Amino acid sequence: MGVLVVQHVREEGPYAIGEALLVAGLRLRVCRVWAGDPLPESLAGVEALVVMGGPMAAHSDAGFPARRAELALLRQALAAEVPVLGVCLGARLLAVAAGGAVRTGSGSQLGWGEVRTAPAADRDPLFAGAPERLRVSHRHGDTMELPDVAVLLASCERHPVQAFRVGGSAWGLQFHLEADEAAVDAFVTTFPEEAATAPGIRDTAPGEPAEPAPYRDLVFGRFAALVAARAAHTATRTFFAPRADAWEARFAADGPRYAAAVARMGLLPGQTALDLGCGSGRALPALRAGVGDTGKVFGVDVTSAMLMAAAREGRAGPACLLVADCNRLPLPPGATHGIFSAGLLDHLPAPPVALREWARVTASGGTLLLFHPSGRAERAARHGRPLSPDDPLGEPNLMPMLDDNGWQLVCYEDKSAYFLARAVRVADEAHN
Template sequence: MIQIVEHTPQEGPYAIGTALEAAGLPLRVCRTWAGDPVPDTTDGLVALVVMGGPMAAYADFPSRTAELALLRAALDAEVPVLGVCLGAQLLAVAAGGTARPGAGAQIGWGDVRTAADAPADPLFADAPGRLRVLHWHHDTMDLPAEAILLASCDRYPVQAFRIGRSAWGTQFHLEVDEPAVEAFAGAFPEEAATAPGLLESAPTELAAVARHRDDIFKRFAAFVTARSEQTATRAFFTRRAATWEDRFTDDGPRYAAAVGRMGLRPGQRVLDLGCGTGRALPALRAHVGDDGVVSGVDLTPAMLRAALREGRDADGKLLLADACRLPLRTGAVDAVFSAGLINHVPDPAAALREWARVTTADGVLLLFHPSGRAERAARHGRPLDPDDLTAEENLAPALRAAGWHLEVYEDARHHFLARATRARTLV
């Protein structure tokens, strides 16, 4: 789901919404102008779009606090963000920058220059050196140090920027079409009057920028689509990372017992996939010793930060990576431990093949969960699913097809465990 936040009925997503819908992405609109509450979590979101409005990002308005909290949560979970005008200013504030009054109103059609970093940007890569766009603002912003400037103009230097790997802001209104320009002028007639020829020149101006506008928003839609599964996972676990250890304080001995079933030897190289807060790392280190190599991989930065707070980096290297596309050479490790991850990956068959690729012949894979299948189903108020991959009749052939041989399968009340060995040759 893509969350769109609107501040006025006139300032909707327009071309942004068109591009997202064309990509088959479902939209949910929060109309703050109609009293809709701003969501208090990024759970279920694959992107967040915050539109413009006449209020100031540096002054209090009813939804400001909630919007800043949502933006901060999105930045923390690397949920793709697109902020427009007021939305861009709020994004800058959420990231640690500031918003402030500008040097007078900037309203009407005008040029912006793309910056030196624009050609390497996922959205602005093919934008021309100059874009003629619609300006409609009085305020500006000072970006946090880590932000990347993507477009500028002499009067207002911050016109487009990126924060991190997945959040963009545009001070100008690239999203507009003819109905949008008419809506803006109708809602703010005194401001429109300061830009002679605004409506009359709109068809010509929009025709000139349409290709670049559509390309940038198509790129955003493609970016969101390509990352949607990862985004959903990050959003889910980011909010829970701070309390993860407190919620599962009794699981440590179960993890240690499971690691003991792997048959690890001193000096071996072992990978914990979906390591979370790293609770298996001490046991893995104990079995491979000081000469062994222990690495924990997780997709969620907040989980790895929690692992650092717990001191788990003393037992293994922590790596931010996608467990389905590991940055490791073939046969890099002797064993793989994975607790619960197989139920969260978008393509389990591909994941099992990737895990086989990085494991040596006769290497070990241990799939584990500190709860059995029936216990987990009951906790979520649902019956056992016959199509669940971790059911033995489903898991054995899935492992075999990926290059693993299932040797041990246990679905007990208080744990699930499957031990497999990697075939000497992969199909």
């Protein structure tokens, strides 16, 4: 699906935002709310969510039938850490979705005006390096109160909240930084009466959009790069985040199988063990039992919602839970003695890269246990497909892949009731 752009009125398209996303190689799907396009019910397949402006009120359903559906999508995006950019109305909807409030302001703010960046902008992934004073295009009358989870990035006297960030991947812009000359011309032509309340806007329009161009390109270029860099992780999060709350109940019967698999790792007291792609943490208690009170256990997952589910199940006690990329682990070489991974390797875009990284953080002689509580054939049949000869977990594929990336396969079992492959980390000199 690419980047979902929600457009409320014909004239308020993504303009410079869309250009930056296209330059980054991303695809746009524009949902024209004004033309009756239906909003998707979920963000499956969505790499980012961009919500544009419009004359509707973010705090009222009156004249805004799509409001609740848009808020639901924004809440899904926040929960799954999907990159979000909200502009004008989109920014106010983002504030409401995050727990803030929107109200009618002291009067409309229209035309070109100055905003000042806040101290936090210096450390922001999008706004770092932007000048302290930005001259931008305004067209709004409502104002907002940010929730505690938001970080203020820019303000002005009349409407104090002009730009903000929620978490690490959602931004709201009250102003129209995306406005280029085409956008200004569309506004002046389509809304002449409103434009007339801002004296000189037509005369200054040809020159004004060039002024914010450098930081406009900086901000939107960084957003597009962030979307592209996180695309694979975003797909994982949009799949697992909505399922996190029910994950444990759905697979509760698998607990004994996980414990039996962990027992075959041969962990010793005082060692360090990782569960990569740990989900709700079914293997973590068994890993803790293996390394004892003096050992260390880390549960690693890219989906925060899954780690929150693990914490609710009481598994933050047996393990330290980390949000991390399993292809770039925040650990020094040789830090662990055992890696447990259930149902992860064959879903990664580059399994050899992952295996090499896992070997980097594993001491010589350490164990890698790949596991699934059902066999390959059973899983394929459940999904209505035949076994693929290219399946990375197939023994003819897995053995050389392990061998090329620092591991030696010592046990391979593909039963109807489970899949298990055990490998040992070979010394680098032996591997070379």
